[in-house]
Amino acid sequence: MFKKIVAIEDTLLNKAALDKLSSYAEEVFLFFEQPRTDEEIIQRIGDADAVLVSFKTPIRKAVLDACPNIRYIGMCCTLYSADCCNVDVVEAGRKGITVTGVKDYGDEGVVEYAISELVRFLHGFGERQWKPEKLELTAQRMGVIGLGKTGRMIADAFRFLGAEVSYYSRTRKPEAEEAGIAYRPLGDLLSGCDIVFTCLPRNTYLLGEEEFRLMGDGKILMNTSIGATFDVPALRSWLKDNPNSYYFCDGTGMGTLAGELADCPNVMYTPVVAGKSAQSVERLSRKALANIEKFLNEHNV
Numbered sequence: 001m002f003k004k005i006v007a008i009e010d011t012l013l014n015k016a017a018l019d020k021l022s023s024y025a026e027e028v029f030l031f032f033e034q035p036r037t038d039e040e041i042i043q044r045i046g047d048a049d050a051v052l053v054s055f056k057t058p059i060r061k062a063v064l065d066a067c068p069n070i071r072y073i074g075m076c077c078t079l080y081s082a083d084c085c086n087v088d089v090v091e092a093g094r095k096g097i098t099v100t101g102v103k104d105y106g107d108e109g110v111v112e113y114a115i116s117e118l119v120r121f122l123h124g125f126g127e128r129q130w131k132p133e134k135l136e137l138t139a140q141r142m143g144v145i146g147l148g149k150t151g152r153m154i155a156d157a158f159r160f161l162g163a164e165v166s167y168y169s170r171t172r173k174p175e176a177e178e179a180g181i182a183y184r185p186l187g188d189l190l191s192g193c194d195i196v197f198t199c200l201p202r203n204t205y206l207l208g209e210e211e212f213r214l215m216g217d218g219k220i221l222m223n224t225s226i227g228a229t230f231d232v233p234a235l236r237s238w239l240k241d242n243p244n245s246y247y248f249c250d251g252t253g254m255g256t257l258a259g260e261l262a263d264c265p266n267v268m269y270t271p272v273v274a275g276k277s278a279q280s281v282e283r284l285s286r287k288a289l290a291n292i293e294k295f296l297n298e299h300n301v
Contacts, residue, residue: 106275143193
């Protein structure tokens with residue numbers, strides 16, 4: 001059992017999971033507002049030996065240095081890799097701190113968001129319509145950048161609905177190519193596809209001025225990642241110079257950019273977390289608790 005668990009912000013765990021935390025620690029402290037500074041994070045953690053965090057708040061070296069009792073950090077979100085993680089997992093490793101993440105909990109909702117928004121936009125079911133004529137997904141040329149779990153699910157879903165789907169990834173995916181999802185170099189995908197999805201780990205930026213130049217006008221860019229996947233001034237310039245192109249994102253994809261993009265009429269912003277649903281919260285909660293239990297069992301705590 002831990003001596004003290006602190007959730008430093010809203011981790012999206014459901015009530016049953018939050019109640020269950022008391023069986024893993026002598027004390028449990030829950031915060032729901034996002035901390036604004038390292039000092040506030042340090043104050044919340046104090047002498048805790050277990051910390052829960054979402055994808056929103058960074059836990060940097062300074063925090064780890066100031067909180068020497070930490071033995072476990074449970075990320076209630078996906079842990080992709082050290083270079084795109086909001087927790088300094090390298091420094092945590094040096095200090096002997098175990099960091100865990102949760103995979104495959106919100107992808108279904110993200111795929112449904114992508115289908116819903118594009119169907120509405122192509123058919124004009126909402127307030128706006130992409131082209132003068134109503135369009136089906138049939139034969140639409142779509143490109144997926146990043147073929148992890150979400151990217152592959154999006155590719156499979158739109159292929160099922162009749163779209164022509166290709167992908168770009170830093171590593172080739174033979175199993176996807178065998179299933180009919182063609183690989184294309186990034187430049188070819190951007191110039192040759194009319195609808196492009198970015199499905200990348202957070203803090204991964206692949207689109208700059210040259211990439212947007214290759215896209216040109218009459219395109220749709222939909223971001224299903226956490227935060228920006230592009231250079232923000234380059235996106236703004238592309239939207240301004242190409243009035244028949246559009247950028248789609250949900251609350252997770254928008255991140256902190258709502259103010260910077262508020263004056264862009266061709267930003268199609270849905271201010272909700274597309275991956276959040278009763279089902280995804282249940283999956284997240286179950287997997288986050290399983291990570292805690294595994295740590296306690298392995299360390300005989």
